Amino acid sequence: MAHSYDFPLSPGKQPDKLPLGRNKPWLAPLAGYSDLPFRMLCREYGAACCVTEMVSAKGLAYNGTNTWRVLATVPEDTPLVVQLFGAEASFLADAVRTLRKAGYSFFDLNMGCSVPKVARQGAGSAMFRDPDNALQCARAMIQAAAPGHMSFKLRLGLNEENKPWLDIALRLEDMGAGLVTLHPRTAKQGFSGEARWEELALAKERLSIPVLASGDLLTAEDGMRCLEQTGVDGVMYARGALTNPGIFAEHIALAAGTSPKPASKKALKAMITRHMALISTLGNEENAVFRLRSIVPRYVRTLPGIRRLRQELCHCTSLAQLDTLLDEFLGQD
Ligand SMILES: Cc1cc2nc3c(=O)[nH]c(=O)nc-3n(C[C@H](O)[C@H](O)[C@H](O)COP(=O)(O)O)c2cc1C
Numbered sequence: 001m002a003h004s005y006d007f008p009l010s011p012g013k014q015p016d017k018l019p020l021g022r023n024k025p026w027l028a029p030l031a032g033y034s035d036l037p038f039r040m041l042c043r044e045y046g047a048a049c050c051v052t053e054m055v056s057a058k059g060l061a062y063n064g065t066n067t068w069r070v071l072a073t074v075p076e077d078t079p080l081v082v083q084l085f086g087a088e089a090s091f092l093a094d095a096v097r098t099l100r101k102a103g104y105s106f107f108d109l110n111m112g113c114s115v116p117k118v119a120r121q122g123a124g125s126a127m128f129r130d131p132d133n134a135l136q137c138a139r140a141m142i143q144a145a146a147p148g149h150m151s152f153k154l155r156l157g158l159n160e161e162n163k164p165w166l167d168i169a170l171r172l173e174d175m176g177a178g179l180v181t182l183h184p185r186t187a188k189q190g191f192s193g194e195a196r197w198e199e200l201a202l203a204k205e206r207l208s209i210p211v212l213a214s215g216d217l218l219t220a221e222d223g224m225r226c227l228e229q230t231g232v233d234g235v236m237y238a239r240g241a242l243t244n245p246g247i248f249a250e251h252i253a254l255a256a257g258t259s260p261k262p263a264s265k266k267a268l269k270a271m272i273t274r275h276m277a278l279i280s281t282l283g284n285e286e287n288a289v290f291r292l293r294s295i296v297p298r299y300v301r302t303l304p305g306i307r308r309l310r311q312e313l314c315h316c317t318s319l320a321q322l323d324t325l326l327d328e329f330l331g332q333d
Contacts, residue, residue: 005068007283008036008074009068009071009072010073010103011073011102011104012080013078014079014080014105019048019049020179020234025235025237026048026234026235027049027050027051027248028241029053029083029153030053031113034052034053036074038275039052039080041274041275042241043076046249046252050077050080051082052083054113054118054124055067055084055095056084056085057094058088060095074282080106082104082106082107083110087122087133087137090140092141093141096144097144100146106145106178107151108151108153109137109150111125111155112187114155114190124187125158125187126187129158131168142175147176148176150176150177151178152181153180154168154181154183155182156184156199159188165182166203169182173209178209179209179211180203180209180210182211182215184196184197184198184215194216195214197229201230204232213227213230218239219247220260221254224254224255245275246271265330266330268330269330272292272295273326275295276323279292288319293313293314296309296313296322297310297313300330309325309329312325
């Protein structure tokens with residue numbers, strides 16, 4: 001099965017326990033973004049643990065190449081958590097068993113995503129519509145995983161009238177969940193309003209298993225504030241890492257009591273060059289150029305001339321052209 005693919009599927013040896021603590025920032029699951037090259041880049045900046053993009057439990061059952069592509073990994077890509085989505089206990093538990101056989105070790109269930117592709121299946125945040133089924137899925141996955149190796153990523157619930165996250169989290173803890181991540185917004189909110197960090201503090205107060213925070217952690221300062229205000233066991237960067245993979249180094253510097261320096265143009269060029277190299281070694285050049293056209297503007301979005309850069313990037317067809325364009329744009333410090 002997995003062996004004939006044109007991407008690496010070699011999970012590394014995982015630790016017994018996932019790294020937690022104020023100086024151990026994680027990379028959140030990011031569909032379409034937290035692929036192998038991006039995870040490796042974030043690790044180089046200090047990400048203590050990374051979560052894959054969400055993987056369909058059904059897709060895995062039908063052995064789709066695109067599903068396995070999301071699982072691309074190399075031995076250095078560790079500690080790694082594979083995030084699954086689905087709404088049927090048998091598929092989800094089978095996915096855990098299949099992945100354990102393939103060498104993956106830690107798993108997470110997506111109980112927060114509300115994009116139509118996921119919600120239509122009753123998966124992601126739609127699991128809150130049928131808590132009994134959600135708990136049945138959770139139990140089957142916990143039984144299929146090694147003890148303590150199954151985690152759950154929750155939102156508060158569907159909307160203001162339906163916020164059962166705490167009851168569900170307490171049940172998950174009783175069943176043997178190893179960890180819970182909370183993005184304290186409802187599904188209906190999407191990304192609007194503010195993440196309610198007070199709910200994270202409540203999670204910490206009521207649960208004995210570790211709690212990870214997600215939500216409005218856009219800078220390393222946000223991450224440190226969240227740790228201090230809520231007492232959570234760790235933070236997970238999502239949009240903050242997409243625009244600045246260096247956020248992990250900044251977080252670690254702040255946790256050690258030093259102030260991180262703003263990234264120079266030279267440091268930005270080095271970051272982009274490294275991301276390019278990782279995409280081309282772990283993917284292919286055609287794909288690399290295509291991906292980088294959307295990645296590069298994110299990293300340099302605050303610099304003058306960004307509109308023109310975007311236009312010129314559309315005409316780049318090789319990594320060499322892209323490199324020349326970046327030299328022109330970022331120049332030398
Ligand atoms: C582009 C994008 C893709 C995401 N994909 C996933 C996903 O696959 N699984 C998941 O549980 N959450 C996913 N999320 C949610 C993030 O992991 C995180 O919980 C959310 O962005 C809140 O954190 P932030 O406000 O610090 O960005 C995604 C978010 C974004 C912006």
